[in-house]
Amino acid sequence: MENNSNFETRKPPVATTGILGWCRQHLFSNWINSFITLLVIYFLYQLIPWFLDWSVFSADFWTNYKGELIVDRTFCSRVADPEGDHGACWAIIIVRFYQFMYGFYPSEQVWRVNLTYFLLVVALLPLLIEKIPGRKHLIKFTIAFPIVAFILLYGGFGFQIIPTNKWGGLLVTLVLGVFGIAIAFPLGILLALGRRSQLPVISMFCTLFIEFIRGVPLITLLFFGMVMLPLFLPEGLNLDGLVRVLVAVTLFQAAYMAEVIRGGLQAIPRGQYEAAQSVGLSYWQMNRKIILPQAIRISIPSIVNTSIGLFKDTTLVIIIGLLDLLGIGRGALADATWMGLSNEVYVFVALVFFIFTFSMSRYSLYLEKKLKTGINMGAD
């Protein structure tokens, strides 16, 4: 007790729990951090209310500030009253919403597109949820989906034929994205197996193909599909414009997919190959039953990531005159009744893409986590 004066009395430690403690730790740990935090808060304080005001509170939706229904750009508050404090004019999106979603698809047939969207969700279910009841049967539907979707969207078998030049907007974006990925996936597997093949000629062909595609920009492949492919095909054999683009997009995606799957194949220990061969499985049996299920499982997150890339890259088709979501947006801006509202159109298009790609990337993150914890490493 008498030595007590030799020790400094320590202050009690500052709180490290609760809201205050959290703030202290994460926002105000030292004076530099505090300064940065205040600076960031100031900018957010400026930015967020301004953006909310522009996009929601001062924005026009169906009617302008006088309460009139907006039918062209001159009714937009920010055009009619440029001195006033008006926000975005979303009427351009609302009036042309049908075009943004379906392009020029005939409205009495549009239920076919909606049904396809619904079936797409059904087809995706067994891929997204592993424990869904009746998964085996659903998978069969998933594999058949591209054919069903084609018949529904294009026509035939009693359906009225809707030529692809009537398709547009989100429909074209999704068709290119979904079909591109769905066809590229098996192609990518074959290319990956081919590149790792023991047969030198096959391996060389696959390697050359993959490296060639990966070495050139997508836009040159699209030009190839549009300008050069017709010259390569015999007279009279006309491929539809959308199909030609789809060919280019699919080849592009297959090369990237192949590299991702090759990564997965490389991660399979040699023992798996040896064990499979020692029980007398043939090359295809071994790959189908033992190697590929494991390799694909490992590479799914990367497959999703390249798919996100492809989905974003579908916008490139506007350069060759196809009207995807961005193309319809630019078309609306080209129309004299709506020109000049580019901020609204681009923000809307960006938002739609963001919703799709962000949820895809969240899904891939979730898969990655699941793979890491190794819960589902076992067989089906």
Add this chain to the structure above:
Amino acid sequence: MKKLLSIFAVLAFAFSANAGTLDDVKNRGFLKCGVTTGLIGFAAPDDAGNWAGFDVDVCRAVAAAIFGDSSKVEFTTTTGKSRFPTLASGEIDMLARNTTWTLSRDVNLGFEFVGVNYYDGQGFMIPSALGVDDATGLDGATVCIQTGTTTELNLADFFRANGIGYEALPIETNDEARENLFAGRCDVYTTDASGLSATRAQADDPDKWVVLPNIISKEPLGPLVRHGDHQWGDVVRWSLNTMIIAEELGVSSSNVDDSKGSNVPEVLRLLGVEGGYGEMLELSNDFAYNIIKQVGNYSESFDRNIGPDTPLGIGRNLNALWTDGGILYAPPFR
């Protein structure tokens, strides 16, 4: 093996489908026509997605001639770059897209221009505030120009010939060029004079823009088809001629029914009352009647889409009939 055979069967079918464009179109039930991605007055979709315009009317006239129904057309949008490959590949049956008739396109690219539906020339548009009244005063200006066109080459030639400098800003589509002009990224926009009028019509205040009097090139614009299918070329050519002849003879969509009782022999031939001229083209004899009834004659189409009462406000000038001081002249219908 069965699979292989069926693939060959499909291929063989695809080859045999190339009998003749007219038969293809008839079997298909509609015409496939290539137009611009949007040029007001010439071809543009409205909010409901229906195409209308001066070039669109040519497509509709051909559809009316074949099917007796001007609505049986599918429109395919083409850019300056994609228009020729699209036509060459057979994706469309004809192209009606303000395309200039030149020797190299007619011969070297393997197309056939079937006529001229608009006589145009390349001009310049500038803000009136610049105070320039002649294109030779544009030394040092920034010029917006659509790529993949003859205008690009004419522009270089014009400035070179006059020994003045400029800065070119090549842009893919007409819409982007227009946005750049209105934003002041460039001082001058150059394209066919009709396109300039269309662009001027879209300005918030058209009076702030002037089209300079200089016309630096001949630009006969007209529909074209693939080289080699003369029967099809004839159908498109005489659909266009029908509209011009109808104006010459004073037959319009409003008086076409009364004109069937006319006493002018050429009117009777035109409307299929006398002679079997439609059958020569493998069309019905009243094909011209259908065109005039559903699309109208040349002047009706002109006035409806680009004439003085439209936002474009283009006068007839060169495109007036030869009898009215223009050079519009169709071969006789006999």
Add this chain to the structure above:
Amino acid sequence: MQNNLFQDQKFRGILYQTLVVGFFALGLYFVINTTAYNLEKRNIATGFGFLNNPAGFDISFSPFLDFKSTDTHLKVYFVGVLNTLLVSFCGCIAATILGFIVGIIRLSSNWLLSRIAYIYVEFTRNTPLLLQIILWYAILIQLPRIKQAPQIWETFYISNRGLFGPKPIFLDGSNIVILSLVLGFIISFFIARWAKKRQDTTGQQFPTFTTNLSIIVFLPLVVFFIMGSPITLEYPVLKGFNFKGGAVIRPEFIAMFLALSIYTAAFISETVRSGILSVTKGQREASGALGLKKNWIMRLIIIPQALRVIVPPLTSQYLNLTKNSSLGIAVGYADLVHGFGGISLNQTGQAIECMAITMATYLLISLTISFFMNIYNRSIQFKEK
């Protein structure tokens, strides 16, 4: 016997490969034949003779070569290649710097700051690059017009036709100044090597950075004044329609540069982040125990080890950026695809030749980047002694 032959793996291998080569040759023959027929029928010229024909059109954005409409298509090609390389090079450097900064900020202890970085990364990664390019251009076009261009010290002007600034004019004797600058760099290189050697052997440190900076700055400066200021600046002056003289950066270039670097930086920041996270905690704690300061730990311990993880994906980001620079066509940036693969192709109609040359060039650029990055990658990999 035949049955046995088919079960022989070697025989089957040879059979498969012969079949593949056969089908490929057949397909190639078919395509070449139909193409030749199509070209013949459509009267499309073939061969590379068009490269020597005059282009007939003008390209204004050509910072390295002077281009006139009388120049050949071959020169259009070189202008395009140089423009592609220019925007790719600038983009790669800016994307790397921004990517490293954002990647480190993502791991900052400041929650708010790292959240902001996270939002930036997610928004740029999840929207199409083409949209971002168009958006940047739409913003730049809304800058003041040329007649109302705001100025900074009567030297720099900001307008929607570009940023205008002074241009250095090299007079007689300027090459000696440039030579002294080069000399300064060479000297500093040797000083740095000497200093490192000395530190390795004796442990003594040398203020390398300050010494070298002063050599590089002051040596040319002294020579500059001795030679009587042989380099002057030319200022832009508004004359007629445009600014005359001076240097300019066009909005087409700025839009491409901003969009490419900001987009790619988001991806680079993610690889930087995972690279830094891959360095084990023990390394950080050990260097802390040695008494190293926080930023020294980052510079000397963490980053060198993280680079081993970062460089391979960084390479593919550089490749992506270079390939993405082909989107310049959307805003009228005269790169390889827009100039040669676009305008030349249209004016000559020789699609196959133009596209083949364009694709081959991109392949060459890609291979070159991969080659140099592989060399760099090997130099930083863990060397086991």
